[in-house]
Amino acid sequence: MxxxxxxxxxxxxxxxxxxxxxxxxxxxxxxxxxxxxxxxxxxxxxxxxxxxxxxxxxxxxxxxxxxxxxxxxxxxxxxxxxxxxxxxxxxxxxxxxxxxxxxxxxxxxxxxxxxxxxxxxxxxxxxxxxxxxxxxxxxxxxxxxxxxxxxxxxxxxxxxxxxxxxxxxxxxxxxxxxxxxxxxxxxxxxxxxxxxxxxxxxxxxxxxxxxxxxxxxxxxxxxxxxxxxxxxxxxxxxxxxxxxxxxxxxxxQKDKDLTVAMIYASAYGNTATLAQAIAKGITKAGVAVELINCEFTDPTEIQAVVEKCDGFIIGSPTLGGHMPTQVQTALGIVLSTATKSKLAGVFGSYGWSGEAVDEIENKLQDAGYHFGFDTMRVKFKPTDAILQQCKEAGTDFAQALKKAKKIRAPRQPVSDSQIDRTEQAVGRIIGPLCVVSAKRGEISSAMLASWVTQSSFNPPGLTVAVAKDRAIESLMHTGDNFVLNILKEGMNLRRHFLQPFAPGQDRFVGLATQTAQNGCSILNDALTYLECTVHSRMDCGDHWVVYAIVNSGQILQSMGMTAIHQRKSGSQY
The missing domain is CATH 3.60.15.10 (Ribonuclease Z/Hydroxyacylglutathione hydrolase-like)
Structure with missing residues (x-):
């Protein structure tokens, strides 16, 4: 370039x-x-x-x-x-x-x-x-x-x-x-x-x-x-x-178990862009999306999709202080068709006011629907940061759907002795506890990682397994940079990154950090850090395995042992 x-x-x-x-x-x-x-x-x-x-x-x-x-x-x-x-x-x-x-x-x-x-x-x-x-x-x-x-x-x-x-x-x-x-x-x-x-x-x-x-x-x-x-x-x-x-x-996409109906209209393209970003977050989490532009979709088709979907999201611009007629029609179909057990979401863009988004949200709340993410209101053209927030909101929505499906499914208590022996054996694979931090433009993110290993001597390289529904995944494509912060024994940093983060939330609030040469965040309390560049990625089911070249690194604390993650089962972190 x-x-x-x-x-x-x-x-x-x-x-x-x-x-x-x-x-x-x-x-x-x-x-x-x-x-x-x-x-x-x-x-x-x-x-x-x-x-x-x-x-x-x-x-x-x-x-x-x-x-x-x-x-x-x-x-x-x-x-x-x-x-x-x-x-x-x-x-x-x-x-x-x-x-x-x-x-x-x-x-x-x-x-x-x-x-x-x-x-x-x-x-x-x-x-x-x-x-x-x-x-x-x-x-x-x-x-x-x-x-x-x-x-x-x-x-x-x-x-x-x-x-x-x-x-x-x-x-x-x-x-x-x-x-x-x-x-x-x-x-x-x-x-x-x-x-x-x-x-x-x-x-x-x-x-x-x-x-x-x-x-x-x-x-x-x-x-x-x-x-x-x-x-x-x-x-x-x-x-x-x-x-x-x-x-x-x-x-x-067709074979996925769960489906979300994404219903929207767009006056100047901004609402459509938000819909696209939310849909990307949903699909990367393993849930299918049925995109419905209600300006060009027959009401009977909207009704059919709403009836069979597991959740729905409605997006609208605000025109003259109101939602477009087509969105009003679609909302009426949703209210009369979708059962209250279906997860809901609302978003929209506006120029001077956002009454349409508020009206949709209020009607769905009054009807008793539960929301998969906080309603998103975007003024004028969305920024990179807003689009990242939309993707993360979509992923949260998909994960909430998956959780709800597991809750509705019959469950029986499972003791440690009943856990599959293969899963127990896989769980004995251990790795260092690390925090991966990445940044591209105005977007930054971080995650706690334990599936990390050195993979080559010359050039020095390592691999990190990144779940496809993690927010940081979109910042770890070929050519992207990141910092691998290797943690020492102790719970402070681990506890911070184990907490749930809201879409777009700053992962580093309250932490002592410095900026690496590649622009990503170094945790001052880490044991050591490595600056890396993604060389390639391999699709591995529900994860990407990212192979990266180590460009430089430094020991931050001469005393202390690397934190290790011990697991009981290979079916979860």
């Missing part, structure tokens, strides 16, 4: 008459969950120049100026015929507005929901819009007879995919993307993308896995050379593998 932040447009020919314009940044674009690894991104737009010309998916406002400058080097905008839109949002509309000034003759190709979004964004313009309704084909000449596949999703109800049978390129917009910036146009060396691809799926698609499966089914009959997504490298060398992974990841 360059030492300075830069943005540019990389141009490459990817097929007959087809060019990709990859607007690139090594910085983070905005506060969205999927950008949290902060590895930069590319916003991929595509240009097909045959007898007629078409641009697919112009980027958002972060790239408007440099993108349009580069586009004009490759096509005369006065003769540009079409702009094909996989989805529409306010960010992209900034570029579309600038493009319309240069090319007022263009015709937009989009879904029905996309047409509504366009007319809402440009109420005073007489736009030329061709709405895709079924089996339409857009003939650009020279064999480029474009086919369209509409798959509405809760996050993008206007989602539209495009297939060119001439080049056998499938333009997949939000599917199969990766938020990583680099020089490779295609996915050479794709194995190194595994972690980033899974993170992208978990953030964007895990909560709408049913729509992912629908899209994959519609793609199956097509003869596809490669996928051309909206972000990251184009998928050629790992096309079959990534398609299989998306199937498998979606099946994993």
């Amino acid at each position: 360059p030492d300075i932040k830069l943005r540019d447009v990389q141009v490459a020919s990817i097929g007959a008459d087809t060019t990709v314009l990859r607007s690139r940044t090594w910085d983070r674009l905005k506060f969205e969950v999927e950008y949290s690894l902060q590895k930069g991104t590319t916003a991929n737009s595509y240009l097909i120049q045959a007898e007629k010309s078409a641009v697919l998916d112009p980027p958002g406002e972060s790239f408007t100026e440099i993108y349009l400058h580069e586009l004009q080097q490759h096509v005369d905008l006065k003769h540009l015929d079409y702009v094909i839109l996989g989805h529409i949002n306010p960010n992209r509309c900034v570029t579309l507005k600038a493009l319309l000034e240069l090319a007022p003759q263009i015709t937009f190709i989009c879904s029905k929901a996309g047409a509504v979004a366009l007319r809402t964004a440009f109420p005073k313009r007489d736009l030329k819009i061709s709405v895709v309704r079924g089996e339409e084909v857009l003939d650009l000449g020279q064999g480029h007879k474009l086919q369209f596949i509409a798959v509405p999703t809760p996050r993008w109800p206007d989602e539209l995919y495009t297939y060119d049978p001439e080049t056998r390129i499938l333009f997949t917009d939000k599917l199969f993307g990766t938020h990583i910036c680099g020089d490779e146009v295609f996915d050479e060396g794709w194995k190194r993308l595994d972690e980033d691809r899974r993170h992208y799926y978990d953030c964007l698609h895990a909560a709408q896995f049913r729509q992912v499966e629908i899209a994959l089914d519609k793609f199956a009959p097509l003869s596809v050379n490669f996928y051309a997504p909206g972000h990251g490298p184009l998928v050629r060398f790992s096309k079959s593998r990534l398609s299989h992974d998306y199937r498998q990841w979606s099946q994993q």
